[in-house]
Structure formats: C-alpha cells, structure tokens
Amino acid sequence: MYKYLLIKESPKLKGSVKISGAKNAALPLIAATILSKNSLTLKNVPNVADVNTLLKLIKNLGGEFEFKDNTLKIDTSSINHTIATYEIVKTMRASILVLGPLLARFGDCKVSLPGGCAIGARPVDLHLKALTQMGANIKIEGGYIHASGKLKGCDIVFDKVTVTGTENIAMAASIAKGTTRIINAAKEPEVIQLCKALKEAGVEIDGIGTNELVIKGQNELLDFKDIKIIPDRIEAGTYLAAGAITNSKITIEDVIPAHLESILVKLKSMGFSLTIDDNKITIHPADEIKPITIQTSEYPGFPTDMQAQFMAIATQANGVSTIEERLFENRFMHIPELNRLGAKIDIRGKIANIYGPTTLIGADVMATDLRASSALVLAGLIAKNETKVHRIYHLFRGYENLVEKFKSLGAYMEIREEPIP
Numbered sequence: 001m002y003k004y005l006l007i008k009e010s011p012k013l014k015g016s017v018k019i020s021g022a023k024n025a026a027l028p029l030i031a032a033t034i035l036s037k038n039s040l041t042l043k044n045v046p047n048v049a050d051v052n053t054l055l056k057l058i059k060n061l062g063g064e065f066e067f068k069d070n071t072l073k074i075d076t077s078s079i080n081h082t083i084a085t086y087e088i089v090k091t092m093r094a095s096i097l098v099l100g101p102l103l104a105r106f107g108d109c110k111v112s113l114p115g116g117c118a119i120g121a122r123p124v125d126l127h128l129k130a131l132t133q134m135g136a137n138i139k140i141e142g143g144y145i146h147a148s149g150k151l152k153g154c155d156i157v158f159d160k161v162t163v164t165g166t167e168n169i170a171m172a173a174s175i176a177k178g179t180t181r182i183i184n185a186a187k188e189p190e191v192i193q194l195c196k197a198l199k200e201a202g203v204e205i206d207g208i209g210t211n212e213l214v215i216k217g218q219n220e221l222l223d224f225k226d227i228k229i230i231p232d233r234i235e236a237g238t239y240l241a242a243g244a245i246t247n248s249k250i251t252i253e254d255v256i257p258a259h260l261e262s263i264l265v266k267l268k269s270m271g272f273s274l275t276i277d278d279n280k281i282t283i284h285p286a287d288e289i290k291p292i293t294i295q296t297s298e299y300p301g302f303p304t305d306m307q308a309q310f311m312a313i314a315t316q317a318n319g320v321s322t323i324e325e326r327l328f329e330n331r332f333m334h335i336p337e338l339n340r341l342g343a344k345i346d347i348r349g350k351i352a353n354i355y356g357p358t359t360l361i362g363a364d365v366m367a368t369d370l371r372a373s374s375a376l377v378l379a380g381l382i383a384k385n386e387t388k389v390h391r392i393y394h395l396f397r398g399y400e401n402l403v404e405k406f407k408s409l410g411a412y413m414e415i416r417e418e419p420i421p
C-alpha cells in the first residue's frame with residue numbers, strides 16, 4: 001500500500017501542543033554511547049524514523065537497547081563488529097556520527113559513504129580531514145570509508161562550521177590521547193548538549209557553546225550519566241509557523257525559548273506578538289502579516305531547517321519577502337511545490353523572492369526532504385479544498401506524532417492508504 005497525507009483547509013488553529021525531544025540532539029548522543037563503558041538511559045528521545053534508523057545501526061553493530069515511551073536504555077558494551085553498512089547509512093546521512101566513536105574505540109571501522117542527498121552534495125570531507133589530522137588512516141574503498149589507527153589530539157580548524165563534523169570530532173577526541181582543539185566549532189544547542197554529556201562522563205572540555213572547543217582525551221571509555229534530550233527547536237518553530245500561517249493563537253509547551261531566539265525575532269518582525277514563559281510560547285495573530293528578509297546561517301543565526309516553513313508563511317505576507325539559503329545549495333525544492341498550490345515564488349541563485357499575499361488552492365504535492373515537507377503541510381492548512389502530500393516518509397524522519405499533534409490543534413489531517421498505482 002501507498003501512503004499520503006490528506007490535509008483539508010483548516011484556516012484557524014487553537015490550543016496547545018507539547019514539543020518532543022530534539023532529533024538532532026538524540027542522534028549524536030546515541031552515537032556517543034559507543035564511547036560508554038556502562039549502559040545508560042536517554043529520556044525524552046523522539047520516536048522518529050531517524051532515531052530508529054540509528055538504533056538499527058547500533059543493533060547491527062552488536063549493541064543492545066530498549067526503546068519505550070521515549071525512554072531509551074542503551075548498552076553498547078556488546079558491540080562486536082564495526083561496519084556501518086550501506087543499507088542503513090544510505091537512509092540517513094547522520095549515520096556518519098558513528099565514525100568518530102567507532103574509530104576512537106576500536107581503532108578500525110568501515111562506514112558507508114553517505115553520498116549525496118536531496119538537499120545538496122553535503123560532503124563529509126571535513127570529518128575525514130579532521131580525523132586524518134588526528135592520526136587516522138582513511139581510505140575510500142568500494143563506497144566505504146575505511147578508517148584505522150590510534151587517534152591523537154591536535155589542533156583542528158574547520159574550514160566551514162559543521163554540526164555533525166564538530167560532534168564527530170568532539171566524540172573521537174574524548175577518548176583519544178592528548179588534547180584536541182577544535183577551531184571554528186559549531187555551537188548549536190545540540191552540540192552543546194553533547195559536549196555537556198561528554199563532560200559529565202568525565203571528559204575535560206573547555207569552551208562549550210563557543211566556536212573553540214578544547215577537549216582533553218581520557219584515553220579510556222567514558223562513564224556516562226543518564227541524559228534528558230533537549231526540546232526540538234525546529235519542531236517548536238514549525239508549530240509556531242503553523243500558528244503564523246493560519247494567523248491563529250496557539251501555544252507550544254516544553255520548549256527552551258532561548259534556543260528559538262532568531263525564529264522569534266523573525267516572527268515578531270512579521271507582525272506576530274508572542275507571550276514567552278519559562279518553557280512555553282504563545283503566538284498571537286497579526287493585524288497584518290508583513291514581508292520578511294531572511295538569510296540562513298549557523299546558530300545563533302536563522303536555521304536553514306526553518307527556511308522552508310518561513311517561506312510558506314511568506315506566501316501570506318503583504319508584500320515581497322526575500323529568503324537567502326546560505327548553507328545548502330539545493331534546499332529550494334519546496335518552491336515548485338508551493339507554486340503548484342498557487343504561491344508566487346521565483347529563485348535567483350541562492351535567493352528566493354516570495355510575492356505575497358497569494359490564495360493557495362489544494363493540489364497534489366511531493367515532499368522532497370524533511371523540512372520541505374513540513375512547509376507543504378503548513379501550506380496545506382490554508383490551501384482551499386484538499387491538499388495531498390506524497391512521499392510522507394520524509395516527514396516521519398523528524399516529526400513525532402505529527403498528525404495527532406496537528407489534529408489536537410484543530411487541523412484536519414489524515415494519513416490515507418491506497419494501492420500502489
């Protein structure tokens with residue numbers, strides 16, 4: 001059977017929604033358990049496809065886990081082989097996160113090259129260059145990265161800020177010999193949570209949350225404490241965007257507002273007012289939705305993972321919005337799909353101009369990647385009649401209970417199944 005998401009026009013939402021744990025924090029922490037000498041529990045782990053893919057990989061390597069009600073008990077002491085196969089890695093690029101920990105613990109591993117993906121080439125050259133500097137011998141053979149050698153600390157300068165690259169090297173450096181300095185490190189909240197967990201596990205790390213990390217390797221496996229995954233700032237931003245595009249009052253709960261700063265600033269400049277409490281945020285309707293200018297960048301700048309959702313909102317703004325995608329070269333695939341719904345968006349290189357406001361009319365649209373698909377869901381809420389979003393497996397890679405959460409806000413959404421044509 002073939003599944004798609006049916007959305008009927010749901011012009012007003014109301015109520016509140018609880019935000020799940022961050023997929024992008026859970027993935028590196030699960031990979032980090034490869035460095036652990038004890039079993040441990042991760043709480044608030046989102047039950048999304050990407051997490052389950054990484055768990056499948058851990059199991060495939062010989063690790064054990066139990067994942068129930070967002071609590072993950074994991075024990076990697078039984079890992080008995082070190083090949084991350086193509087079958088698993090091809091479905092999720094973030095599988096590259098096992099490279100640093102496997103190499104640091106076992107001194108030899110093979111991880112399938114993730115290859116290109118829909119949002120651009122997304123190479124892993126910076127991961128490999130840094131590991132080579134740490135003393136790894138890296139060969140590319142038959143589509144696999146074969147890494148071997150004993151790692152030693154050194155100074156690494158990342159030519160570009162890379163989130164999973166920083167995480168991979170921070171993990172590897174934690175049990176390497178000597179001190180590693182990562183210059184131009186990523187400082188996303190998910191990187192910070194990983195570094196804090198490594199520190200709690202006994203690693204000396206300075207500079208957490210800055211662009212320079214200094215990590216003193218322990219030269220032995222780590223003693224991890226239990227960890228609660230931070231809230232997903234992108235899921236949170238997506239529900240705020242749902243409030244914005246439908247110009248409704250909704251509340252998101254269980255969030256860390258400080259992690260959402262750039263998103264909140266942009267919503268305010270579009271005319272929405274916000275009530276911000278310790279761990280919840282309410283968005284209120286705007287008198288007039290104003291156009292916006294956005295450039296994506298590394299944290300604390302505006303996240304590339306929220307670019308597509310803001311483009312959907314911009315279709316309802318009064319004037320021309322401009323969005324520049326500076327991180328990924330092919331992350332505008334939602335544009336032709338939004339245009340199928342009646343949006344007026346053109347692209348010049350890295351810059352998209354969105355001419356609003358436009359009346360959207362439901363149609364069949366194709367999800368192309370995780371965040372692009374959430375933009376189509378948002379557009380579907382205000383599109384007249386019915387929108388059918390196809391290839392919805394992209395959505396379930398990163399959004400926990402998406403349909404249930406939207407329904408609880410009053411949206412009309414359901415998964416439909418049809419025989420494969």
Ligand code: UD1
Nearest residue numbers: 024094122123124125126127160161162163164165327328
């Ligand atoms: C992570 C996030 C993803 C987010 C992205 C940017 C996870 C699991 N995924 O992806 O949701 O969209 O950060 O915030 O946390 N680059 C290279 N060579 C490399 C590595 C990266 O050229 O070896 C480039 C990329 O092509 C891109 C830029 O660096 O242009 C940033 O990518 P990076 O931060 O590495 O993204 P991911 O870690 O894959």
